[in-house]
Amino acid sequence: MEFMVNAMELSTDRAWTEVEIKTFDFELPLTGKLGVECRSGGAQGNYTLVLRFTNQLNTSGNVSVTSGLGSVSGTPIIKNNTMTVNLTGVANGQKIVVTLANVTDKYGRTLASAKVPVGILLGDVDGNKTVDNKDVNLVTAKVGATAGATNFRNDVNVDGSITQDDVTVTQAQVGTSIP
Ligand SMILES: [Ca+2]
Numbered sequence: 096m097e098f099m100v101n102a103m104e105l106s107t108d109r110a111w112t113e114v115e116i117k118t119f120d121f122e123l124p125l126t127g128k129l130g131v132e133c134r135s136g137g138a139q140g141n142y143t144l145v146l147r148f149t150n151q152l153n154t155s156g157n158v159s160v161t162s163g164l165g166s167v168s169g170t171p172i173i174k175n176n177t178m179t180v181n182l183t184g185v186a187n188g189q190k191i192v193v194t195l196a197n198v199t200d201k202y203g204r205t206l207a208s209a210k211v212p213v214g215i216l217l218g219d220v221d222g223n224k225t226v227d228n229k230d231v232n233l234v235t236a237k238v239g240a241t242a243g244a245t246n247f248r249n250d251v252n253v254d255g256s257i258t259q260d261d262v263t264v265t266q267a268q269v270g271t272s273i274p
């Protein structure tokens with residue numbers, strides 16, 4: 096399964112990113128509180144980051160996972176002001192850091208290096224870096240619903256609807272956390 100990170104501004108004054116799957120996104124701060132992806136990356140731990148910049152990009156520079164278990168798969172794809180980075184082998188229960196260096200924009204400027212931290216914890220619906228019964232209860236409360244803008248995090252197996260399967264997945268993760 097995939098999610099996307101949108102780095103709206105990779106700059107020091109207003110640096111933030113958001114994660115989206117299909118049309119669903121949440122803010123993934125570059126600094127401060129860790130943004131946690133609670134949805135499954137599938138058996139291969141595959142995720143897609145879409146980093147969105149202020150200006151149109153020219154080159155993707157060097158993008159790599161500099162902390163945590165996982166790696167960049169293939170060459171990042173640039174389209175206008177977005178860069179799509181495929182990640183694979185991303186382990187659960189950790190924080191990964193994707194570092195961008197030597198990215199250039201259409202004005203020929205080399206952008207400052209940026210680190211994009213992403214917490215990965217299956218079932219951590221409330222994003223507090225621990226899976227407990229509160230997360231299970233949040234999923235249970237939404238069983239029967241179609242995943243939408245306000246409840247997509249409850250669809251932890253990312254099949255588009257919130258069912259008992261999501262409850263089961265979350266229950267199985269109780270006790271796990273991001274160190
Ligand atoms: Ca939690």
Ligand SMILES: [Ca+2]
Binds near residue numbers: 252
């Ligand atoms: Ca589901």
